[in-house]
Amino acid sequence: MGLWLILMMLVLFVSWSNNKLTVMSIDVQEPFILGECDGGLGNRLRVLASYIVFTEAIYNNSLLYFIWQYNTDCPAHYDELFLPIPRVHIINSTSDIEELSKHPLLLEKFHNNRGNFDYNMGLKGIQKRHWKWYKRHSYAMINPIPSIMNKAKIYLQSYDLCKMPFLAMHVRRTDFMGGMNLWNYWKFTNDSLPDEKVFLMADNPASQHYLLNEFNKNGVEKIIVVEKMKLLDNETSSALPKAYRHTSVETALVEVLIAVYSSHFLDTGGSSFSELVKALWGRKNDWNLCPPPST
Secondary structure, three states: OHHHHHHHHHHHHHHHHOOOEEEOOEEEOOOEEEEEOOOOHHHHHHHHHHHHHHHHHOOOOOEEEEEOOOOOOOOOOHHHOEOOOOOEEEEOOHHHHHHHHOOOOEEEEOOOOOOOHHHHHHHOOOOHHHHHHHHHHHHOOOOEOHHHHHHHHHHHHHOOOOOOOOEEEEEOOOOOOOOOOOHHHHHHHHOOOOOOOEEEEEOOHHHHHHHHHHHOOOOOOOEEOOOOOOOOOHHHHHHOOOOOOOOOHHHHHHHHHHHHOOOEEEOOOOOHHHHHHHHOHHHHHHHOOOOOOOO
16 A cells, blocks of 8 residues: 555656646646636626637637536536637536646636626736737637537528528516616517518517517517527516526527527627627628528
8 A cells, every 4th residue: 555655646746747737637738727607608608708818819829728617507518519619628527627726837717707808808908909809719719519500500591591681689688677678679670671580589488478479460470589488477487596597508509690690680788698699790601501692
């Protein structure tokens, strides 16, 4: 037993002296930063995009270890939604996080952060004139997995949205129930062209059902959705936790991809999910979910 212990200590010492430490399944050989966001999908992606910029602009192209925990705000693992990103490692093991937090190659650890992209850029003193380029550059590295892309593609083609311009709107009510009404969204839909579809993204069944009932009448499907949510009575709805999701994170991501192809998008101010649609707005040419127009 004594000889075994001595050998183990010797291995650890040699590993440490070479600035190389195996952390559970993680083999760290380069300087890195460690970041985290435990919020919803939009929050996580804007923080992740910020830290990708930090590695390039501040930390000499270091590695990024990003903590992505499965929780009520985002009940999905990263690899269930997105492809790997070069020089970015997604982790969720508590033991890995603890070991990385005290690793000698750690350049900086960022505490849990839900700040928006511009806020994070300003926090690290990155010049404002570069923010737009960095945002486009970092979000260009975030790509959904093929199965999610395919679901968005099938939806777009099922409503012929690749050929006919359509509008999109995001109604976020969970955080704004007391100070928000649906008038702007009603007017946005009412003012659209007669044959123009309006794609609705909503987190609240009551909002979705109200707008569908207002505009989808007499066999006309004016407002379209990916998934119709079950309308709950007030007692059941009020008993649900604030972070309760009525649809999956995967469905939400499919909605984002569809909205990016719209001709005009009406957001919910202050929503990170609306911000995600706008951040990915220029990606449609990268994804090619719609076939190129025939010549």
